[in-house]
Amino acid sequence: MSSARLPVVYAPHGGGPWPFVELGFGTKGELEELRRYLASLASRTAESPRALLVISAHWEEPQPTLMTSAAPPMLYDYFGFPPASYAIRWPAPGAPWLAPRVEELMQNAGFTTARDPERGFDHGTFVPLKVAFPEANVPVLQLSLVAGLRAGDHLALGRALEPLRDEGVLIVGSGMSFHNMRAFFQRGAEPAAEAFDAWLRDAVARPRAERDALLERWEQAPHARLVHPREEHLIPLMVVAGAAGNDRGTVPYNGTFAGLRLSAVHFG
Numbered sequence: 001m002s003s004a005r006l007p008v009v010y011a012p013h014g015g016g017p018w019p020f021v022e023l024g025f026g027t028k029g030e031l032e033e034l035r036r037y038l039a040s041l042a043s044r045t046a047e048s049p050r051a052l053l054v055i056s057a058h059w060e061e062p063q064p065t066l067m068t069s070a071a072p073p074m075l076y077d078y079f080g081f082p083p084a085s086y087a088i089r090w091p092a093p094g095a096p097w098l099a100p101r102v103e104e105l106m107q108n109a110g111f112t113t114a115r116d117p118e119r120g121f122d123h124g125t126f127v128p129l130k131v132a133f134p135e136a137n138v139p140v141l142q143l144s145l146v147a148g149l150r151a152g153d154h155l156a157l158g159r160a161l162e163p164l165r166d167e168g169v170l171i172v173g174s175g176m177s178f179h180n181m182r183a184f185f186q187r188g189a190e191p192a193a194e195a196f197d198a199w200l201r202d203a204v205a206r207p208r209a210e211r212d213a214l215l216e217r218w219e220q221a222p223h224a225r226l227v228h229p230r231e232e233h234l235i236p237l238m239v240v241a242g243a244a245g246n247d248r249g250t251v252p253y254n255g256t257f258a259g260l261r262l263s264a265v266h267f268g
């Protein structure tokens with residue numbers, strides 16, 4: 001058991017395998033700033049976590065599903081990148097021993113759960129965590145999003161998982177606070193990205209009840225559907241905020257990716 005409550009983290013994972021191959025978008029300064037933030041994650045806890053519970057934007061199932069392989073394979077769930085992108089390795093161990101505890105918490109909150117013993121680490125998991133934990137020595141349990149992507153469901157899921165913070169488990173939501181792929185390659189979306197990001201930073205810093213109410217109604221935020229035509233990259237934040245309890249959000253990273261504003265959010 002942990003002697004200190006761990007924080008919860010919503011981190012931007014960037015585009016494709018960007019830290020490891022040249023992709024031709026994003027400036028060197030932008031990419032280095034994001035890389036430095038991700039590399040700092042392991043040092044932001046008072047003690048090393050005994051496991052990571054990762055909620056990636058790149059996995060959706062009809063019910064919350066746990067990846068239970070003891071040695072998860074790599075899942076290169078992107079296409080059109082250089083050959084080196086498909087040779088990346090991050091051999092972190094799985095954490096099937098943690099699955100019963102996570103299932104217990106979710107089922108007690110009324111969720112029906114499932115397991116997937118074959119799924120591997122998608123790039124929403126292995127890209128940021130290969131930077132944050134390059135030695136791949138912390139066990140990882142990946143949890144899916146729930147189809148339908150309802151914010152309220154994922155806030156409730158996070159509330160169920162909050163006790164894990166006192167059990168040595170670092171909960172990480174991996175997404176992007178701006179995710180409109182067309183806009184990354186066009187000009188003109190910068191004001192919308194700035195306005196939405198300002199709303200987000202304000203919302204996460206509010207007291208719990210106000211924060212959760214704002215996040216549940218995220219579609220009312222400025223330019224919400226331009227910033228997130230589909231919300232799968234925002235929804236991991238809802239799980240993280242649900243697990244935050246009374247902690248208010250802080251923003252340890254506020255940079256840009258291809259010129260568009262991104263934030264990371266930590267609680268605790």
